[in-house]
Amino acid sequence: MSKHDDKLFRLVTAIVAASVLLVVVGxxxxxxxxxxxxxxQFGFSFWRTRTWDPVAGQFGALPFIWGTLYSSLLAxxxxxxxxxGIAVFLAELSPRLLRQPLIFLTELLAAIxxxxxxxxxxxxxxxxxRSLEAATPEWLRRVPLFSGxxxxxxxxxxxxxLAVMITPFSAAVAREILRAVPxxxxxxxxxxxxxxxxxxxxxxxxxxTGIIGAVMLGLGRALGETIAVTMVIGNNPQVSASLFAPQYxxxxxxxxxxxxAADDLYLHALVEIGLVxxxxxxxxxxxxxxxxxRVADKPVAVAPSAAxxxxxxx
Amino acid sequence: xxxxVETPADPGIRIRTEVRASEAPRAAASTAITLQGVNFSYxxxxxxxxxxxxxxxxxxxxxxxxxxxxxxxxxxxLNRMNDLIESARLAGSVRVKGQDIYAPGTDVIAVRRRxxxxxxxxxxxxxxxxxxxxxxxxxxxxxxxxxxxxxxxxSLTLAALWDEVKDRLHQSALSLSGGQQQRLCIARAIAVxxxxxxxxxxxxxxxxxxxxxxxxxxxxLKERYTIVIVTHNLxxxxxxxxxxxxFWLGRLVEYGPTVDLFTNPKExxxxxxxxxxxx
Numbered sequence: 001m002s003k004h005d006d007k008l009f010r011l012v013t014a015i016v017a018a019s020v021l022l023v024v025v026g027x028x029x030x031x032x033x034x035x036x037x038x039x040x041q042f043g044f045s046f047w048r049t050r051t052w053d054p055v056a057g058q059f060g061a062l063p064f065i066w067g068t069l070y071s072s073l074l075a076x077x078x079x080x081x082x083x084x085g086i087a088v089f090l091a092e093l094s095p096r097l098l099r100q101p102l103i104f105l106t107e108l109l110a111a112i113x114x115x116x117x118x119x120x121x122x123x124x125x126x127x128x129x130r131s132l133e134a135a136t137p138e139w140l141r142r143v144p145l146f147s148g149x150x151x152x153x154x155x156x157x158x159x160x161x162l163a164v165m166i167t168p169f170s171a172a173v174a175r176e177i178l179r180a181v182p183x184x185x186x187x188x189x190x191x192x193x194x195x196x197x198x199x200x201x202x203x204x205x206x207x208x209t210g211i212i213g214a215v216m217l218g219l220g221r222a223l224g225e226t227i228a229v230t231m232v233i234g235n236n237p238q239v240s241a242s243l244f245a246p247q248y249x250x251x252x253x254x255x256x257x258x259x260x261a262a263d264d265l266y267l268h269a270l271v272e273i274g275l276v277x278x279x280x281x282x283x284x285x286x287x288x289x290x291x292x293x294r295v296a297d298k299p300v301a302v303a304p305s306a307a308x309x310x311x312x313x314x
Numbered sequence: 315x316x317x318x319v320e321t322p323a324d325p326g327i328r329i330r331t332e333v334r335a336s337e338a339p340r341a342a343a344s345t346a347i348t349l350q351g352v353n354f355s356y357x358x359x360x361x362x363x364x365x366x367x368x369x370x371x372x373x374x375x376x377x378x379x380x381x382x383x384x385x386x387x388x389x390x391x392l393n394r395m396n397d398l399i400e401s402a403r404l405a406g407s408v409r410v411k412g413q414d415i416y417a418p419g420t421d422v423i424a425v426r427r428r429x430x431x432x433x434x435x436x437x438x439x440x441x442x443x444x445x446x447x448x449x450x451x452x453x454x455x456x457x458x459x460x461x462x463x464x465x466x467x468x469s470l471t472l473a474a475l476w477d478e479v480k481d482r483l484h485q486s487a488l489s490l491s492g493g494q495q496q497r498l499c500i501a502r503a504i505a506v507x508x509x510x511x512x513x514x515x516x517x518x519x520x521x522x523x524x525x526x527x528x529x530x531x532x533x534x535l536k537e538r539y540t541i542v543i544v545t546h547n548l549x550x551x552x553x554x555x556x557x558x559x560x561f562w563l564g565r566l567v568e569y570g571p572t573v574d575l576f577t578n579p580k581e582x583x584x585x586x587x588x589x590x591x592x593x
Binding site: 096182188190191193195198206 | 453
């Protein structure tokens with residue numbers, strides 16, 4: 001009887017596990033099928049063409065790929081120090097009375113729907129960014145990073161809003177990692193005459209694989225974030241290094257133009273952008289996994305969230 | 315003078331189950347640590363009651379007693395490790411070579427550099443053997459490569475680990491066995507040249523062979539360091555220590571030369587404990 005149950009249990013779990021694989025393969029197949037016309041017409045040039053002209057039937061994904069990667073990496077750059085700071089404060093320094101309310105607030109920040117972030121972006125963040133851009137001195141504007149008219153909407157606003165959105169996730173995971181570092185490690189450092197800062201640095205080092213995982217979790221979210229970015233990035237398909245320039249992301253163009261894609265090629269080009277986004281998230285996650293393996297070649301670390309970025313991006 | 319059961323001329327052969335006293339005359343020891351009326355509590359729980367004792371310099375002092383008797387807590391008072399616990403309160407005085415280490419304005423970091431500590435479970439950092447040993451030196455600002463290399467060789471030699479690891483100093487410390495890791499932790503503690511070495515049940519997670527090595531190490535280290543060791547293992551206390559303090563329910567019951575305490579205890583409680591009637 002129990003032996004029979006065991007077999008059944010194994011079968012059921014095996015089917016459930018296989019279904020994950022099936023879903024991934026299914027998504028890939030559907031995306032390929034849905035973008036077939038575009039794949040056949042443009043081939044690999046789709047990845048490196050800058051033109052996005054639905055009227056002329058010319059489609060290239062480069063501005064969107066650029067916009068997604070650029071905004072996500074900028075957001076990561078902005079959010080990582082802040083997230084680590086929050087994590088360190090909550091795990092190591094905060095007075096006990098302050099800790100719980102702060103944890104609650106960061107979790108609340110993570111629970112706000114992205115459309116609300118988008119509205120806040122339009123009404124608060126964009127005007128602030130616009131006045132900052134307007135106040136940029138002339139000599140600084142000659143630097144490509146800060147060139148262009150002060151519109152408010154654009155790459156800077158998108159990166160800022162993404163940073164705000166991913167910080168609570170990275171901070172929460174990093175805090176858990178720090179909490180998982182054994183007390184004996186900190187004690188060893190203190191007993192050798194370490195200051196608090198040195199002991200914290202050691203704890204960060206001990207949990208480094210998990211910390212990288214926390215950061216990658218944020219990157220996974222940033223790559224796929226759609227509506228808030230769409231509302232503040234300016235939706236202009238161009239490849240520009242300027243933070244002030246209105247740009248576009250893959251997720252944003254799909255969301256914006258899907259309903260108006262009247263002819264088949266247009267629709268297929270949009271689906272192909274979805275395919276590209278799918279592939280890029282897979283590659284980014286594979287790279288972060290490689291990075292984790294490289295860092296964690298010693299049998300040490302606390303790496304609870306190594307699998308998390310994959311889940312978040314899929 | 316001492317009830318020595320070994321031949322000091324041959325340190326290789328030691329009778330390890332018998333009580334062994336120091337070869338040096340006991341009177342020659344000066345005082346390294348003085349505890350006076352130490353009361354200690356975690357929040358509302360008082361853990362130590364009015365403990366006063368003197369720890370001899372360059373001798374091994376053992377703290378023994380049943381679990382929860384406060385011996386580890388007392389050990390942690392000696393390098394202010396208890397500061398890390400928010401609700402911890404200490405009254406009384408702890409003087410190290412005359413300096414009250416709990417006096418207001420004391421530099422805790424300097425105190426901890428003078429007083430090294432080895433923990434119950436070996437806790438090497440997930441770094442190379444080399445980087446483990448020099449951690450304390452690096453954080454005190456020593457970065458000169460030859461100095462660090464010399465310190466590594468010296469500390470590992472003192473910790474009786476050098477021959478086993480000299481060809482793989484840059485491998486992870488976590489590749490070492492449990493006993494080697496504990497000796498590495500001892501090397502790491504002595505690399506900063508402390509005056510005093512505190513050991514909190516350093517062998518409790520080790521097998522008998524590794525334990526034997528650590529005990530021999532303790533025996534050889536007392537020429538240079540004042541050692542205070544907390545142990546659950548009475549035979550260990552008898553083997554390695556010159557003086558033993560017996561604690562019970564947070565009070566110091568008896569303190570004296572190890573030989574006397576084990577062969578001729580003054581207190582009934584001590585006798586019951588060392589003969590295994592409780593604890």
